[in-house]
Amino acid sequence: MAVRILLDKVLxxxxxxxxxxxxxxxVTQANLTLLKAGKARAIRFTTLAALCRELDCQPGDxxxxxxxxxxxxxxxxx
Amino acid sequence: xxxxxxxxxxxxxxxxxxxIYVALWIGVGALSxxxxxxxxxxxxxxxxxxVVFRAANGEEVTNRGILVVGPLFAWTLFVGAVLVIVxxxxxxxxxxxxxxxxxxxxxxxxxxxxxxxxxLELGRYAFWALSAWLxxxxxxxxxxFSLTAWFSVLVVFVLAEVFREGARLRREAExxx
Numbered sequence: 001m002a003v004r005i006l007l008d009k010v011l012x013x014x015x016x017x018x019x020x021x022x023x024x025x026x027v028t029q030a031n032l033t034l035l036k037a038g039k040a041r042a043i044r045f046t047t048l049a050a051l052c053r054e055l056d057c058q059p060g061d062x063x064x065x066x067x068x069x070x071x072x073x074x075x076x077x078x
Numbered sequence: 079x080x081x082x083x084x085x086x087x088x089x090x091x092x093x094x095x096x097x098i099y100v101a102l103w104i105g106v107g108a109l110s111x112x113x114x115x116x117x118x119x120x121x122x123x124x125x126x127x128x129v130v131f132r133a134a135n136g137e138e139v140t141n142r143g144i145l146v147v148g149p150l151f152a153w154t155l156f157v158g159a160v161l162v163i164v165x166x167x168x169x170x171x172x173x174x175x176x177x178x179x180x181x182x183x184x185x186x187x188x189x190x191x192x193x194x195x196x197x198l199e200l201g202r203y204a205f206w207a208l209s210a211w212l213x214x215x216x217x218x219x220x221x222x223f224s225l226t227a228w229f230s231v232l233v234v235f236v237l238a239e240v241f242r243e244g245a246r247l248r249r250e251a252e253x254x255x
Contacts, residue, residue, distance in 0.1 A: 040251070
């Protein structure tokens with residue numbers, strides 16, 4: 001997937017830990033880790049809105065289109 | 079009526095499957111023992127001297143041993159194959175009661191069930207061919223091509239593909255944050 005998640009960068013700029021963000025947004029830390037690693041297949045608008053609210057940013061600050069980007073493939077294929 | 083939990087359709091089906099599973103294990107065990115006994119007895123034809131097999135044309139069949147052991151062995155294989163199918167159905171059912179029916183393993187289980195059903199039907203043809211060879215002129219054995227059996231095999235393979243897509247969608251849902 002060519003969409004890069006810039007959660008790491010935004011978290012660093014806000015000096016916020018992943019655990020704190022997970023607690024504020026109401027998403028498990030495991031799911032945020034998946035999102036941060038680029039392994040998530042989709043993100044709900046509600047989750048995106050909650051992330052933007054807590055990080056005080058726009059969706060464009062969290063997502064970036066990069067044609068050459070490809071995260072590690074998922075191990076479970078059908 | 080509830081779909082899951084005590085008093086539901088699934089608990090009723092689970093009980094039926096459990097009973098069938100135990101009965102099949104007993105059946106396989108008993109048939110294996112009887113087959114083994116028949117094989118041992120066939121080494122001493124004197125014991126079976128009173129048993130006479132006749133073909134449809136009235137001729138006495140000499141190879142009695144194989145006529146006793148053959149059907150017993152075929153029945154053991156048949157019950158064993160049904161046992162494998164029921165075991166897979168039970169495992170699929172366990173995933174349903176656990177609230178995860180589209181588990182990826184169910185795809186393989188359904189494919190195994192489809193293959194076993196196809197094997198049973200092919201085995202029936204083989205058994206008929208063997209019987210026709212050993213008992214020439216015997217017409218009582220059912221040798222007809224069963225469209226229902228092959229349709230069942232097709233349905234199971236289609237279901238396996240449906241489950242494969244279900245498992246993929248489940249994975250997608252899991253990875254939606």
